[in-house]
Amino acid sequence: MTIGIIGGGIAGLASAIALAKIGKQVDVFEKASAFEEVGAGLQIGPNAVSALKALGAYKAIEPHAFAPEQILIRDGLTGKLLNRLHLGDSFEKLFKQPYRVIHRADLLNGLLETAKSYDSINLHTSKPLVSLDLNKDTNECTFADDTTSNHDLLIGADGFRSIVRRHIINDGPPVYAGHSLFRSLIPIENIEHINDIKDVNLWLYPHGHVVHYPVSNGEQINIVAAVEQNWEKRGWSLPADTSQVLEHFKNAHDSLMAIISQPQGWLKWAAAGHPFSKIWHKNNALLVGDAVHPTLPYMAQGAAMAIEDAVCLGSHIKNQRPVSEYAQTRQARTQKIVETSTRLGKIYHMTNPTRLARNMVIKSTSSNSQFKRMSWLYSWRAPNL
Numbered sequence: 001m002t003i004g005i006i007g008g009g010i011a012g013l014a015s016a017i018a019l020a021k022i023g024k025q026v027d028v029f030e031k032a033s034a035f036e037e038v039g040a041g042l043q044i045g046p047n048a049v050s051a052l053k054a055l056g057a058y059k060a061i062e063p064h065a066f067a068p069e070q071i072l073i074r075d076g077l078t079g080k081l082l083n084r085l086h087l088g089d090s091f092e093k094l095f096k097q098p099y100r101v102i103h104r105a106d107l108l109n110g111l112l113e114t115a116k117s118y119d120s121i122n123l124h125t126s127k128p129l130v131s132l133d134l135n136k137d138t139n140e141c142t143f144a145d146d147t148t149s150n151h152d153l154l155i156g157a158d159g160f161r162s163i164v165r166r167h168i169i170n171d172g173p174p175v176y177a178g179h180s181l182f183r184s185l186i187p188i189e190n191i192e193h194i195n196d197i198k199d200v201n202l203w204l205y206p207h208g209h210v211v212h213y214p215v216s217n218g219e220q221i222n223i224v225a226a227v228e229q230n231w232e233k234r235g236w237s238l239p240a241d242t243s244q245v246l247e248h249f250k251n252a253h254d255s256l257m258a259i260i261s262q263p264q265g266w267l268k269w270a271a272a273g274h275p276f277s278k279i280w281h282k283n284n285a286l287l288v289g290d291a292v293h294p295t296l297p298y299m300a301q302g303a304a305m306a307i308e309d310a311v312c313l314g315s316h317i318k319n320q321r322p323v324s325e326y327a328q329t330r331q332a333r334t335q336k337i338v339e340t341s342t343r344l345g346k347i348y349h350m351t352n353p354t355r356l357a358r359n360m361v362i363k364s365t366s367s368n369s370q371f372k373r374m375s376w377l378y379s380w381r382a383p384n385l
């Protein structure tokens with residue numbers, strides 16, 4: 001069986017490793033001239049760690065990951081601590097895997113290093129897919145350089161603007177969510193004096209929120225500021241002025257202001273995606289990662305889902321299950337994550353009077369009930385490959 005993967009991001013490389021691990025020959029076609037990720041951070045929960053271990057990629061990633069001790073939730077207007085979730089021994093004991101934070105480039109490089117250790121993975125760069133014929137016996141891909149390739153199984157891992165999705169689901173271009181995400185990286189030495197800077201910090205704010213945590217083994221702090229805003233522009237790394245963030249959070253408590261006033265500049269992304277689709281395949285082509293279930297990043301699970309997809313796909317094919325049944329193994333879980341992310345955005349951005357009620361609920365939630373609530377997400381275990 002010949003397998004082609006379109007897209008060499010997290011989903012594409014993880015899928016290539018999963019398939020190579022079960023003895024398949026795989027070609028990965030990436031449109032960029034190199035396999036690389038731009039600056040930003042990722043939270044890697046126990047479910048994602050489990051999937052990375054199943055791929056045999058965690059050992060290449062772990063040395064670059066940072067182990068935060070807790071997640072702190074605060075009200076961004078008052079600065080008050082609403083709750084804390086300890087990520088130490090009891091968390092690891094319960095969910096059997098640790099919680100880590102990492103620079104995207106470190107995660108991708110770990111996957112790349114693992115992929116390169118397989119002779120059966122052929123990595124091709126500067127190969128933008130431009131057209132596709134899924135009706136032939138072997139799916140025919142045509143690239144921008146006019147070359148073609150044919151594959152018994154084609155995997156679309158080409159992100160939320162996926163061309164493969166267009167051929168499988170055909171539900172039009174991505175829809176803007178009305179949220180902008182500003183992100184920046186700050187050297188830790190600039191803000192080392194700020195309390196709890198080495199933890200995962202979540203600040204709730206009317207019509208927005210801020211998340212920050214260490215990456216690059218603790219050398220930098222990744223900050224993401226989410227803002228409700230009807231701004232629609234294509235591009236993942238559009239430069240944005242600091243004043244845009246400060247204007248939105250102008251009533252922030254001093255302790256939040258101390259963080260968001262640090263960056264000299266931000267990169268901006270107008271969040272966009274597709275409504276959740278039940279169609280995931282056509283003939284012998286299927287979708288994984290953001291190409292099939294793009295999500296607002298408020299559960300910090302987009303990359304995690306992509307890595308889970310890869311392991312489940314590997315296991316599915318190893319067990320000789322039909323492509324048409326793959327979606328059944330993933331849809332309920334991914335739909336719940338996508339819908340919960342959207343709901344969390346609404347909760348994080350509440351204004352008075354619901355903001356006050358929300359704060360009381362968060363404050364009164366015990367660690368035990370928080371753990372219980374997260375069990376469906378974090379107790380997921382990767383199948384063996």
Ligand SMILES: Cc1cc2nc3c(=O)[nH]c(=O)nc-3n(C[C@H](O)[C@H](O)[C@H](O)COP(=O)(O)OP(=O)(O)OC[C@H]3O[C@@H](n4cnc5c(N)ncnc54)[C@H](O)[C@@H]3O)c2cc1C
Pocket residue numbers: 006007008009010011012029030031032040041042043044127128129130157158159160161162163181183224269288289290291297299300301302303304305306
């Ligand atoms: C601000 C922010 C914070 C986030 N935080 C987290 C987090 O904490 N934890 C988490 O798990 N997730 C997080 N996510 C989500 C995560 O980044 C994505 O879900 C993940 O990157 C999806 O990976 P992917 O490989 O499916 O898609 P992508 O990363 O988009 O990769 C797609 C790849 O396909 C290539 N490609 C596209 N079109 C073509 C073509 N025509 N031909 C060939 N190649 C093509 C692209 O160049 C790219 O390399 C966050 C997202 C955002 C925006």
